Amino acid sequence: MEKVGSAPNSIASAGNIAPSKMNGPLWVNAEITYKCPLHCVFCYNPIDYTQYGPELTTEDWLRALRQARELGAVQLGISGGEPLMRDDVEIMVAESSKLGYYVNLITSGIGLTEKRIAAFKEGGLGQIQLSFQDSTRELNDFLSSTKTFELKSKVAKLIKQYEYPMVLNVVLHRMNIDHIEQILAMAEAMGAEHVELANTQYYAWAMVNRDQLLPSREQLARAEEITNQFRARVGNRTKVYFVVPDYYADRPKRCMNGWGTTFLNITADGLALPCHEARMLPGLTFPNVRDHDMRWIWQDSPGFNAYRGEGWMQEPCRSCPEKEKDLGGCRCQAFMLTGDAANTDPVCDLSPLHHLVTEVVDKAQNPGNPAKVQPVVFRDDRNSRKLSGKGEAIPADVTPVA
Ligand code: SF4
Numbered sequence: 001m002e003k004v005g006s007a008p009n010s011i012a013s014a015g016n017i018a019p020s021k022m023n024g025p026l027w028v029n030a031e032i033t034y035k036c037p038l039h040c041v042f043c044y045n046p047i048d049y050t051q052y053g054p055e056l057t058t059e060d061w062l063r064a065l066r067q068a069r070e071l072g073a074v075q076l077g078i079s080g081g082e083p084l085m086r087d088d089v090e091i092m093v094a095e096s097s098k099l100g101y102y103v104n105l106i107t108s109g110i111g112l113t114e115k116r117i118a119a120f121k122e123g124g125l126g127q128i129q130l131s132f133q134d135s136t137r138e139l140n141d142f143l144s145s146t147k148t149f150e151l152k153s154k155v156a157k158l159i160k161q162y163e164y165p166m167v168l169n170v171v172l173h174r175m176n177i178d179h180i181e182q183i184l185a186m187a188e189a190m191g192a193e194h195v196e197l198a199n200t201q202y203y204a205w206a207m208v209n210r211d212q213l214l215p216s217r218e219q220l221a222r223a224e225e226i227t228n229q230f231r232a233r234v235g236n237r238t239k240v241y242f243v244v245p246d247y248y249a250d251r252p253k254r255c256m257n258g259w260g261t262t263f264l265n266i267t268a269d270g271l272a273l274p275c276h277e278a279r280m281l282p283g284l285t286f287p288n289v290r291d292h293d294m295r296w297i298w299q300d301s302p303g304f305n306a307y308r309g310e311g312w313m314q315e316p317c318r319s320c321p322e323k324e325k326d327l328g329g330c331r332c333q334a335f336m337l338t339g340d341a342a343n344t345d346p347v348c349d350l351s352p353l354h355h356l357v358t359e360v361v362d363k364a365q366n367p368g369n370p371a372k373v374q375p376v377v378f379r380d381d382r383n384s385r386k387l388s389g390k391g392e393a394i395p396a397d398v399t400p401v402a
């Protein structure tokens with residue numbers, strides 16, 4: 001599933017947790033499976049997802065979620081892969097709601113039948129976030145390498161029928177960002193209350209396809225302008241979140257609100273991580289919820305303590321007056337771009353390695369015809385196996401951009 005990028009909009013209202021307990025994770029994301037019928041070119045699941053398993057059992061999940069709730073977690077995202085590939089989501093929703101979580105299902109919509117949505121309603125599911133890849137059938141289906149546009153449109157109606165707030169997520173990039181007007185029109189026609197226009201962040205499959213996905217500055221500026229016009233017209237009826245790609249910023253984001261401060265991700269095979277992508281970082285061992293109690297994982301495990309606070313920082317972060325604001329940016333981005341997770345996130349223009357970002361951005365201003373530059377790589381089992389542990393090798397049999 002797409003990376004859960006925006007702050008949960010319901011944390012504040014999700015529970016009445018005593019302040020003394022608020023030092024645990026507030027927000028848990030359960031990536032309950034890596035299976036997915038879609039094959040998105042920007043997927044956040046690890047490239048080598050085929051190498052991990054087996055999935056946690058229902059009992060494993062319920063135990064881990066209970067322990068996280070005892071630590072103070074109030075918001076639960078259920079994502080994947082496509083979470084609806086598992087048939088125990090109804091149990092997880094009902095049990096988590098009983099525990100006091102505000103539960104959010106993050107789905108491509110595939111597998112959301114009327115029977116299942118009725119069960120979710122009964123079980124106390126708070127919100128469904130539905131993703132589309134584009135406003136046109138052609139591009140939606142191309143980007144996911146499936147024929148799913150009609151199915152998603154039906155699911156959107158079902159979500160309204162069951163009186164859920166419509167939370168529409170569209171990941172933006174070079175190939176669909178010029179459709180922003182139509183995407184917003186589609187959101188309006190669906191009666192969306194929230195629209196997340198999350199520009200692709202470059203991890204996992206999106207990193208493999210970065211040259212094809214990074215939009216130009218001009219595309220971004222136009223998209224933001226159209227989004228602002230839309231906001232001015234619809235007012236509070238539809239809240240639109242427009243997330244600019246890190247590469248176009250000159251300061252990094254405070255990734256996950258700071259390593260080990262707020263967010264805890266549990267992967268399909270049970271690894272507890274301080275962010276979605278952290279399992280890629282070399283030299284760190286992350287605990288498995290099968291083997292460890294959540295309190296130890298959160299408070300004491302070496303993985304969760306590795307980049308907490310500021311003690312790990314090198315220059316220029318160490319002596320920077322802004323370090324509390326952004327805590328040096330994203331450790332995974334620092335590792336992917338510079339080879340050292342303890343470096344300053346090179347998105348920052350104070351980083352001596354900032355050129356690693358600006359060179360990519362410069363290239364995106366005039367990339368030529370992507371179809372001639374390089375084919376896109378779809379997220380699927382065969383490509384995952386080919387790319388696992390083999391660095392940058394690009395499969396020869398991928399479908400070129402149409
Ligand atoms: S392939 Fe697409 S729908 Fe499936 S998990 Fe990845 S981003 Fe989500």
Ligand code: SF4
Pocket residue numbers: 251252316317318320321322323324326327328329344345348349350351
């Ligand atoms: S040098 Fe480090 S702390 Fe300072 S603004 Fe850049 S990333 Fe943030």
